[in-house]
Amino acid sequence: MKLLSRPILTGAAALALLAAAGCSSGGSAPAAPAPTSSTFGVNATGTVQFWARTVSKTLAQKLVSEFNATHKNLQVKLTLTSINDDTTSLATSIRAGDPPDVVGLNDIDMPAFTSTGSFLNLTSQIDALPYKSDLSPGHVGLGTYQGKLYGVPYWADLSVLWYNKTLFKQAGLNPNDPPTTYAQILSDAQAINKLGHGIYGATFAGDCQGCLGFTVQPGIWAGGSHLTNGDIGSQTANITGNQSLVSALTLYRELWSQHLVPDNDRTDDGTTWGQDFAAGKIGIMPGGYGQLVDLAKPSQLGTEFMDTPLPGADGGYSTFDGGDDFAIPAAAKNPSGAWEFIQWVLQTQQQDQYPALGATPVRTDVLTPAFSAAHPEDAVALKALANGYAPVTMVYDQMFNQAGGPWFQMFTTAVYDGNMTLALQQGQSGLARLLQQATS
């Protein structure tokens, strides 16, 4: 038995290695093709496989249901993917040659795919859209690689500044005059904090790297600067001497050191983010539009809770242009049907439904007086979208979404430890290292 088993096992291992080598023979990425047919996206038939992240579940289900009800010859089949492994699922399906026909991908993950020729080049189709200039600029930027367009906005998840009108009133502040500078955020938070009885001036998810990137960066952008400069492949860190960044970190340092936020903000990893605000105990909360729509009662929106654009240190405003892009994998079996579905979603009739489904439209031209009257809170987010931005980089997750990443290390050192000089050094060296790795 002993003499027999060894060669058999060795042979099996060798077979495994050979098979592995065989599996890997297709290891080069094809150039991204571009559809050329004039009938592309017109009267398509068959089935469209649509993968959307669970975070857009309500929206995706509603859109697919309505599309299928009105398109008898073209049916969309929805598959929801986990927000934690949607990119690996997509990559695996592409490697296996069996990707979905259209995917709703977190826009910050687009560069990892556009740079490898994984998606159809939709430049001519997007250029032909009459509302192209009204599409969310951050989404379009993240779907662009070397001047070509591989993605089109699907839905927007935008950061805004929520404030509690009731607490503003109780603190002697004007509930119709929300803060438009960092100084006003601080002074308003101080005034509300004085109410006591478990009421705090502000709140933030202090152990949630992604939440902080989503809400702190827009103030920096409103001040006219970004944390990285240049295009993919030649990007550099812009931390040292970045006064907008220093102002933002100083604001959060003051909120923390003056105890204007709850102590457990320090350990809030995002799982309970906003619950204290929705409970009426917080004056000001930088957060997402959809976040509070999910947490608060509809009757509270506009009456008790209202939003305003996230301001910069001395005015101006911006927003993190988050959410998802549509993209069509290069090996999609029904790309024409996928493009027809995408065009249908981008029509104003569908876009107008977004606010009720907890999402912000991706076309700024739907911001009409009627839209503002019907959805005043989402209108604020949509107004900010015109100034929206999202960093275009191959290493966003590594820089901004990790506990050990340079963004959070810098934030921790500046805000909780109060050492701004060291924080900026950590941020500069950390971002520079990751950008260097991304280009090497």
Next chain:
Amino acid sequence: MLLVAPSLAMVAVFVLFPLGFAVYISLTNWPLIGPYHFIGGQNYSALAGDPEFIHSVLFTLLYTAIVTGPIFAGGYGMAVLVRSNRFGSTFFRTAFFLPFIIGLATESFMALLELQPDSGAADYLLGKVGLAHATTAWTVNYGLALTAICVIVTWFAAGLTMMLLMAGMQGIPIELYEAADSDGATWWQKETRITLPLLRRNIALSLIISVIGSFLAFNQFYILTEGGPGTSTQPVVMWIYEEAFVQYHLGYATAGAIALVIVIAIITAAQLYLLRDDTSAARR
């Protein structure tokens, strides 16, 4: 040979092939998507000089060293308490084993809530006895987070050790204890001269399971600290996860995983050797 062929085929398909493929991936610069190339042993040489990987390995060793003893001692103590069929034994066996049944992920989420400053039970209860104040932030402090996780894991894993040891204890012939009683042996003498030597195999099994579990620790750190503050509580499996599914360096991460497999194999072999049962070999 024919009789073991189905088992061999299963092993080949579900163990050897994936392992061989993983070894191949570890020899490439396999990204999330796009082209890849064979790069030989570069990933392995890079591992040796990667301070984050080395830190995660050292942290995992430290964590394993801390929890292995308490898990074994706790499990042994509980096994002693419930090994006989006295009144209430079944209740306590169930109670002690329940944390293992509930699962570490669920318990980590429970702990996450109870370790919150201001609102968690940990600060409240420890504050009552002067060991903490109401705003102690457990999950963002290296020492406190590690302490909390070790306590949770001991609570979780000791029940399995208890079951393994209790099964061994119940298999020891009662005549041995009766003979010892007639010779006037004390409880301690019976425990150290009869129970422990005859439990050698069960002890080896429970220690191996415990050590392998500690080397593969992920859930509790991912949920409670995300490896933070910084990367100070990042065990090696989390390093592999981050490298593969956040950094998208799948080839490099797989090299780390293969290295971990080798380390675990060596430590398990060493444990088996040190806890080998020479007497049983002599009996054959």
